[in-house]
Amino acid sequence: MFVSDFRKEFYEVVQNQRVLLFVASDVDALCACKILQALFQCDHVQYTLVPVSGWQELETAFLEHKEQFHYFILINCGANVDLLDILQPDEDTVFFVCDTHRPVNVVNVYNDAQIKLLIKQDDDLEVPAYDDIFRDEEEDKEHSGNESDEGSEPSEKRTRLEEEIAEQTLKRRKRREWEARRRDILFDYEQYEYHGTSSAMVMFDLAWMMSKDLSDMLWWAIVGLTDQWVQDKITQMKYVTDVGILQRHVSRHNHRHEDEEHALSVDCMRISFEYDLCLALYQHWSLHDSLCNTCYTAARFKLWSLHGQKRLQEFLADVGLPLKQVKQKFQSMDVSLKENLREMIEESANKFGMKDMRVQTFSIHFGFKHKFLASDVVFATMSLMESPEKDGSGTDNFIQALDSLSRGNLDKLYRGLELAKQQLRATQQTIASCLCTNLIISQGPFLYCSLMETKNRRCKLLPLVMAAPLSAEQGTVTMVGIPPETDSSDRKNFFGRAFEKAAEGTNSRTLHNHFDLSVIELKAEDRSKFLDALVSLLS
Amino acid sequence: MFCERAMELVRELHRAAEGRLPAFNEDGLRQVLEEMKALYEQNQSDVNEAKSGGRGDLIPTIKFRHCSLLRNQRCTVAYLYDRLLRIRALRWECGSVLPSALRFHMSAEEMEWFNHYKKSLATYMRSLGGDEGLDITQDMKPPKSLYIEVRCLKDYGEFEVDDGTSVLLKKNSQHFLPRWKCEQLIRQGILEHVLS
Numbered sequence: 001m002f003v004s005d006f007r008k009e010f011y012e013v014v015q016n017q018r019v020l021l022f023v024a025s026d027v028d029a030l031c032a033c034k035i036l037q038a039l040f041q042c043d044h045v046q047y048t049l050v051p052v053s054g055w056q057e058l059e060t061a062f063l064e065h066k067e068q069f070h071y072f073i074l075i076n077c078g079a080n081v082d083l084l085d086i087l088q089p090d091e092d093t094v095f096f097v098c099d100t101h102r103p104v105n106v107v108n109v110y111n112d113a114q115i116k117l118l119i120k121q122d123d124d125l126e127v128p129a130y131d132d133i134f135r136d137e138e139e140d141k142e143h144s145g146n147e148s149d150e151g152s153e154p155s156e157k158r159t160r161l162e163e164e165i166a167e168q169t170l171k172r173r174k175r176r177e178w179e180a181r182r183r184d185i186l187f188d189y190e191q192y193e194y195h196g197t198s199s200a201m202v203m204f205d206l207a208w209m210m211s212k213d214l215s216d217m218l219w220w221a222i223v224g225l226t227d228q229w230v231q232d233k234i235t236q237m238k239y240v241t242d243v244g245i246l247q248r249h250v251s252r253h254n255h256r257h258e259d260e261e262h263a264l265s266v267d268c269m270r271i272s273f274e275y276d277l278c279l280a281l282y283q284h285w286s287l288h289d290s291l292c293n294t295c296y297t298a299a300r301f302k303l304w305s306l307h308g309q310k311r312l313q314e315f316l317a318d319v320g321l322p323l324k325q326v327k328q329k330f331q332s333m334d335v336s337l338k339e340n341l342r343e344m345i346e347e348s349a350n351k352f353g354m355k356d357m358r359v360q361t362f363s364i365h366f367g368f369k370h371k372f373l374a375s376d377v378v379f380a381t382m383s384l385m386e387s388p389e390k391d392g393s394g395t396d397n398f399i400q401a402l403d404s405l406s407r408g409n410l411d412k413l414y415r416g417l418e419l420a421k422q423q424l425r426a427t428q429q430t431i432a433s434c435l436c437t438n439l440i441i442s443q444g445p446f447l448y449c450s451l452m453e454t455k456n457r458r459c460k461l462l463p464l465v466m467a468a469p470l471s472a473e474q475g476t477v478t479m480v481g482i483p484p485e486t487d488s489s490d491r492k493n494f495f496g497r498a499f500e501k502a503a504e505g506t507n508s509r510t511l512h513n514h515f516d517l518s519v520i521e522l523k524a525e526d527r528s529k530f531l532d533a534l535v536s537l538l539s
Numbered sequence: 540m541f542c543e544r545a546m547e548l549v550r551e552l553h554r555a556a557e558g559r560l561p562a563f564n565e566d567g568l569r570q571v572l573e574e575m576k577a578l579y580e581q582n583q584s585d586v587n588e589a590k591s592g593g594r595g596d597l598i599p600t601i602k603f604r605h606c607s608l609l610r611n612q613r614c615t616v617a618y619l620y621d622r623l624l625r626i627r628a629l630r631w632e633c634g635s636v637l638p639s640a641l642r643f644h645m646s647a648e649e650m651e652w653f654n655h656y657k658k659s660l661a662t663y664m665r666s667l668g669g670d671e672g673l674d675i676t677q678d679m680k681p682p683k684s685l686y687i688e689v690r691c692l693k694d695y696g697e698f699e700v701d702d703g704t705s706v707l708l709k710k711n712s713q714h715f716l717p718r719w720k721c722e723q724l725i726r727q728g729i730l731e732h733v734l735s
Contacts, residue, residue: 018704037688040715044686048706049713068697068704395711399690408734 001112002121003096006206010096010118011039013071018046020069022061022077024515025053025398026231027381029076031200031224032098034405035217036073039207051398052077054514055086062087069093076100076199077515082107083115098202100195100228101515106133106186118206120197128185193493193517195233200224201242208249215253215269220405222246222271222362223381226374229359230382243360247273250362269366269407274373277342278359280424281376284417287333288316288326293424300354304432311352318348370410380416381405383423493518502533541578541607544570545614552621558632560625563646568615575611578604626653630660631676632726677719687718689730698724 003009019040023033033049040047050065052058058077072095074083079099084107089095097108098118102125108115109127119125204221207213225246229239250271279297282290291297291312301315302308316326325333342358349357365371385401404412496517503520506529512520522530548567555561582604589597626649629637635657645653665672695708698720706714708724713733724730 018700018706037715041686041688045715046686046700046717047715050709051711064707064709068706399711399713403733 001109001116003116003118004121006118007209010116011206011210013094014073014096015043015045017071018048018069019071019073020065021047021049022052022058022072022074023049023398024076025051025385026076027227027378027385027401028100028198028200028224030381030385030398030402030405031220031227032075032198032203034220034402035200035203035207036075038214038217039203039210039212042212051395053398055081055512059087062089066090066093072096074099079104079108079117079119080193080515080517081105084111089114098199100197100199100233102194102196103127103189103192106189110134118202120202120205125196126189128189132185133182191494191497193496195228197238197242198224198228198234201246204249213249215271216407218246218249218253219269219271219362219364221249222374223377223405226361227378227382230375230378240360246362267367269364271362271364274361274363275342275358276361276363276373277345277357278375281379281417281420283330283371283373284376285421286327286329287321288323289421289425290330293421293428295427296356297354298428298431300352303428304435315348315352318351319344366407372413376417377405377413379420379424380413383419384412384416386423387419498534498537502530502537505537506530506533541574541604542610542614544574545611545618548618549614552618558625558628560622560629560641560644562644563622563649564618565646568618571611571615575608578608578611582608622649623652627656629653630657631679634676634723635661677722682718685718686715687721688713688715688733689721689725690714690733691729692731693729695724695729 021033021036023029037047037049039045048065048069050061052061058074062072066089070093072093074095074097076099078095078097080101080103082105083095083097091114094114094116096116096118104117104119104125104127106128108117110130110133198221200221201224204213204217207217225239225242228234234242250273253271278294279287279290280294291301292303297303301311303312313323316323321337325337330338346357349355361374363371363373364377381401381404384404385397387397387400400412401416403409404416499518499520500512503522506526514520544567548564548571551561551564551567582601585597585601585604588594589601626645629641630653633641637653642650664675667673667675690713691708691710694710697705698708699705700720701717706716708714708729714730721730721732725732
């Protein structure tokens with residue numbers, strides 16, 4: 001069920017208990033976790049934090065801990081599947097789920113006792129009504145019971161029997177109609193996957209309601225929201241609305257300090273609203289590198305081709321930036337060039353067909369040296385979490401990433417920034433090589449690319465399925481389904497259900513381990529028949 | 540030269556890192572004592588000779604041997620005393636039950652001394668703080684909060700908490716627990732205090 005008063009029904013319930021936090025491995029979950037940790041530490045709530053990266057880990061961890069805890073909090077996992085079915089908990093276990101994955105599974109919505117959803121109901125959820133999906137089983141049983149203790153008069157019995165038979169056929173027909181309608185409703189509801197309000201923002205809201213919000217928590221909420229935007233999980237409209245909400249909080253926090261007689265020292269943290277360029281990490285890199293390695297600009301300029309590189313040079317000339325300046329570190333660029341940089345770049349970008357060069361975001365600074373945009377922190381944390389493992393345990397990365405969000409661990413944040421640069425460069429190179437060597441094949445309803453362009457104009461409108469080898473010994477492949485990118489798309493992903501159906505239809509051996517249902521593992525041998533099934537399903 | 544073995548003993552302790560207790564050097568000590576005995580006997584006979592025979596030229600030799608004896612004595616006493624100080628520090632580090640590896644490194648007399656020290660400390664602690672006594676080996680640094688955030692560095696298993704329930708300590712899980720419960724495990728290196 002949906003929790004309406006977060007404070008009474010969630011926080012005060014867990015305040016005197018020991019709770020277990022399951023946190024998924026994405027930046028938004030990390031931020032929500034940090035906010036919740038800060039609240040718990042303030043109120044001395046004993047908790048245990050367990051990072052999980054997939055369903056299997058969640059199930060194993062739950063089995064290990066179920067004897068010791070009654071209250072579980074799941075962050076960014078668990079809303080879109082039937083939790084009680086998967087985890088099989090005891091009667092008195094209660095789950096609090098704060099998840100951005102939608103659609104919320106109907107069982108989770110209508111279970112009052114054990115599952116409490118920390119989700120705002122003003123997100124357009126469109127949950128089907130209770131009567132449309134669930135039906136009291138008892139009605140039917142009563143009638144069948146009545147039949148058996150019927151009286152013994154034969155003639156009366158016959159007419160009554162006829163009436164009854166007529167009644168029953170009517171009932172059965174109604175039931176079939178109801179079931180058919182139920183299937184349709186559920187299909188429509190569960191067809192598309194999308195994301196709701198950032199969990200970090202939900203947690204910050206809770207903190208604000210209890211008047212325990214700090215600037216640190218506000219910053220984490222900002223990073224959580226920016227993560228959703230960077231990974232294209234929410235629409236532009238929703239992002240702008242949420243930015244507006246956070247901006248009000250930012251001005252409230254800043255206003256508090258401006259009133260005092262003594263201005264804040266330079267070392268204190270300050271958050272400010274920026275209307276800044278959407279170039280990844282540009283203030284910690286050179287402008288040229290940033291332009292080449294940001295998805296948006298790389299795609300618009302088509303930087304994998306020679307023609308694209310020339311266009312980039314034209315663009316830089318149009319802005320009026322000498323190549324030598326642009327290729328050195330941003331902080332060493334001439335101050336005269338940096339002054340109106342944003343406006344100049346935006347103007348030229350408009351001429352070259354890139355309308356969304358600037359985006360509303362926030363930045364944080366403390367001390368003379370340290371200034372970060374929200375997207376910088378998102379990239380850094382993401383790269384720390386996804387850095388290739390040397391030891392073998394995925395949780396080490398999670399801990400690194402979690403630490404880097406604290407202000408005291410700036411060295412980790414800088415390390416993350418370096419890793420992020422490597423990651424972005426590697427991504428661009430892979431994409432460039434894919435496109436250049438024509439590894440992308442058009443499979444009819446979608447484009448297929450197997451890692452180890454058609455100059456099709458429909459490229460932009462077709463969804464993309466990518467496969468990458470996951471584990472050589474087990475012979476598995478990771479498949480990801482990405483819906484087409486358009487400015488007005490509602491960011492809904494239908495690949496989750498499509499993958500499931502295709503796998504069922506062809507008996508391919510798949511593992512739906514990720515919390516995002518559009519990412520699966522597949523045995524390499526089953527790949528071709530799986531793809532064929534997918535083609536026929538989507539055409 | 541004389542006093543070499545005694546210097547060896549002192550050097551051995553000097554090389555051992557702070558807090559570590561190397562094995563009790565039975566052999567070395569025995570050799571030093573033998574040397575001292577030999578020197579003493581030589582000196583005895585020489586003194587008798589000097590007194591009775593009037594041999595004044597033996598006196599520098601006697602003096603020299605006497606200095607060596609004193610030096611040997613200083614070195615052995617320093618060795619034994621330093622070991623005792625380290626053993627005393629162990630009580631505060633590891634608690635009243637020493638790990639068996641350390642116990643093998645101590646001689647029988649040192650073990651006895653340790654037990655006496657333990658008893659003495661326990662009696663003192665019981666005499667503080669009214670009826671219950673006060674455990675002064677906890678909280679070596681003034682605590683800043685009742686509860687601390689700890690991270691588990693190795694798999695440990697189940698750990699009991701005050702209300703009878705237990706917490707599973709697995710690698711890389713983080714917990715927020717009362718300070719006094721965690722201190723022992725922090726000292727053993729299983730948990731790590733996370734400062735945020």
